[in-house]
Amino acid sequence: MSEKVLMKGNDVIAEACIRAGCLHYFGYPITPQTEISHYLAKRLPELGGTFLQAESEIAAINMVYGASAVGARVMTSSSSPGISLKQEGFSYIAGAELPAVVIDVVRCGPGLGGILPGQCDYFQVTKGGGHGDYRNIVLAPNSVQELYELTVESFNLADKYRMLCMVMADGSMGQMMEAVQFKDKEDITVYDKPWATNGMGNRGHSNFITSVNVNPDELEKTNLRLQAKYRLVEKNEIRYEEINCENADIIVVSYGTTSRIIKNVIKKAKKIGINVGLFRPITLWPYPYEALAKHTDKVKAFLSVELSAGQMIEDVRLAVNGKSNCYFYGRMGGHIPAQQELLDEIIRILKKEDK
Amino acid sequence: MQYEIIIAGFGGQGVLSAGRLLVYAGMLEGKHVSWLPSYGPEMRGGTANCHVIISDEEVGSPILNFADIAICMNLPSFDKFETFVRDDGFILCDTSMVSSEKISETKRKVYGIDATTKAIELGNKAFANIFIIGKLLQITKILRPESIEKALYDVLPEKKHYLIPIEMEALKMGLSN
Amino acid sequence: MAKERLHPKSIQDKVWHYCPGCSHGIVHRIIGEVIDELNIQKSVIGIASVGCSYNNYEYFNFDVIQAAHGRAPAVATGVKRVLPNNVVFTYQGDGDLAAIGTAEIIHVAARGERLTTIFINNAIYGMTSGQMAPTTLPEQITKTTPVGRNTDYHGFPIRISEMLALQEGTAFVERVSTHDVKHIIKAKKAIKKAFMVQQAGLGFSLVEVLSTCPTNWGLTPLESQEWIKDHMIPYYGIGNLKGKDIKV
Known part of the structure; x- marks a missing residue:
């Protein structure tokens, strides 16, 4: 190198x-x-x-x-x-x-x-x-x-x-x-x-x-x-990366720029006792459906974070196949979600799931 | 430790190259760094800015929503990015370009250096950004001056290397200001 | 005594799918003969387009790439930039070249790409069954100009050869006809010269071939040949437009 x-x-x-x-x-x-x-x-x-x-x-x-x-x-x-x-x-x-x-x-x-x-x-x-x-x-x-x-x-x-x-x-x-x-x-x-x-x-x-x-x-x-x-x-050729997905309360599915923010959110969440996992598809086609589906029994929910109105979420739902709740959080127009913004969303979802 | 910095000013004041110099020096010190310029029409209009992250850990989003430090090299940048700074952060501005009245109005902590004036005295107003970097290093100890010097040699084309001793003089003046 | 068939090597021994009296067969044959005469069968690369001749690779006996509608000049550019020593030509009709592909053809000419374009102008859309083409003549009846092309409403025919001859990157342009043997021989000379201009690296070369479409014109093959002579040639004119004096 x-x-x-x-x-x-x-x-x-x-x-x-x-x-x-x-x-x-x-x-x-x-x-x-x-x-x-x-x-x-x-x-x-x-x-x-x-x-x-x-x-x-x-x-x-x-x-x-x-x-x-x-x-x-x-x-x-x-x-x-x-x-x-x-x-x-x-x-x-x-x-x-x-x-x-x-x-x-x-x-x-x-x-x-x-x-x-x-x-x-x-x-x-x-x-x-x-x-x-x-x-x-x-x-x-x-x-x-x-x-x-x-x-x-x-x-x-x-x-x-x-x-x-x-x-x-x-x-x-x-x-x-x-x-x-x-x-x-x-x-x-x-x-x-x-x-x-x-x-x-x-x-x-x-x-x-x-x-x-x-x-x-x-x-x-x-x-x-x-x-x-x-x-x-x-x-x-399916490729993906998993971070902290074992024992995660919630798995955030995200790729590209947004997945980088999630890495920071994982650390922030840990400090307040929440285990956030990141599932990052590296191949968007072929999509890692099976690898993502393996987590359905273990987590409370999935959250797709995208710079869109909700597009990859459809593949997340296909993978999860109704076995867990799938949520979406997105920003548009060139806005990038802040770490705190995402952490707040995760907390909101987990409260809802715990009810 | 992670520093999130926005550097803003007129195009031509060297705000983008100041950011590049910082991240290059950061990389030389083994830190994780990212640099993201404002791009598109804004580049040509008036103000230019870049988002700079220098961190001991992997960098998340290269795009900042808030900054620890805003380096404002002109008045429009001061107006625009004053509120971009976190409550515990600070603004570093070129006092040749931003009036003391304006500075007194903000609730944020402000450091100043009359970078452009000093640079003109040194013979080239393009050195203003180096004075600013010197002042930043004085306040934060974010990077070592030797790393900036090495970065200058790596970043500048060889035909401009003769300027580096003068730039280092400007850096030292900023550091001791 | 068995007659020797004078069949070009560069043309496969197959029956055309083209309609009786259509000029495509004549122009294919000319191209095959020219490629044989120039001895470039092993290096020439043809670009087929969209129109009745979309699958001319079924008849040509050399390498051919089929392109999207109007994009043959762009495809040819990609080929020629990778293989500058191979002779590359596009074979395009009036819809492909003069409507959807106008931008692509102007820009290969402007860039002076060392390419040759064989432009089949039959004043109508053949493959889609007889609609107006950019080159349809004023008053000409087509399926989409049922009472004749009204220039006030449909606009005027585009004189492609004149337009492309204006481009500085164009080295050679000639408009030819296929309505009788004398003109077919002239067409072959023009096509051969266009290829040679490319080989000499002089710039873009184009031959516009006034062609028949008996089926969609509603005429017999013989009437179609007369129609070229009586209607198309008076409107468009035939002859060299650029590069007449080039010696290759």
């Missing part, structure tokens, strides 16, 4: 992209993730790669589609409204089974909304938005260090499963500086891509990349193959 350095989250994402062997980036500027493109605009051409500012988010994701189709590691990044525009491309990438990495530094919506941090696009990133039966892997780091590690990992996952892997951060994680320690050598798996349409060469046959098939039998077969792949991802 190298020395710790102090870096902005967005710069770390860009550095991680290079370290993962991704030399091609296509994007369109949007706050709060523009530093990613500033960093790559300087570095990628030096490394013989591509940095291209596209005419729109739609063009950018389709440039990613093209670069991926010919076998390159490729990435784009954006923020909420830009991700909305890219969703058509996500569906085509899923249909054509292309590996790609998309970074989403989430802001507040709906509409043009605001540029402050949000988690109001949980539905958008985990449940689709594009058309068709498809899934994207979604990783949700909660520190600049994890932003680095998971961005590198996202390229491996994308190549491994030939699918889109998203890293979902929020505005504050993109903008904040924290210490980060880079590895001397990255864990990069190089995958053969015999399917790539990089020119026939001496392959002996032509390749094509497509998501269209008007034959119902064949299209159903394609869908079944995709679903089998998604089941495999669910089996292999």
